[in-house]
Amino acid sequence: MENMIMEVVTTLAVAIATGAVTLLVAFVQSKIKNEKINLSLARLETATNATVAALQQDIVERWKKEGNGKLTKTQVEELKGMALERVKALVDDPAAELLGSVGVELEGLIHALVEKAVLKQKRSIAYS
Secondary structure: OHHHHHHHHHHHHHHHHHHHHHHHHHHHHHHHHHHHHHHHHHHHHHHHHHHHHHHHHHHHHHHHHHOOOOOOHHHHHHHHHHHHHHHHHHOOHHHHHHHHHOOOOHHHHHHHHHHHHHHHHHHHHHOO
16 A cells, blocks of 8 residues: 555655656747847847948948938938848848747837837937
């Protein structure tokens, strides 16, 4: 009878330990995925900021000098398209797949990040 109780206790202990290890592995995998997602998002934002800054120096300043100091709506739309294409070219496939796997619509996110970077750029120019 004691042997049977020991077998049941041992079986339960093994089952509990196995469940705990399974949960721990799932937690660690989730944490790693979250860190990769955060890193991908940070890289995407950095690439967007750099792209907007480069466009400001390479194109915006020239267009403003050629015009009346302001950009036309057509030029603004053209710049947004350039920024989108340049940033998309910088995103590697694994990062795009990872972000997509958690429901991120990459093009929409890049558009939002471009808008954010443009506002940041305008503020920095205004305070210069």
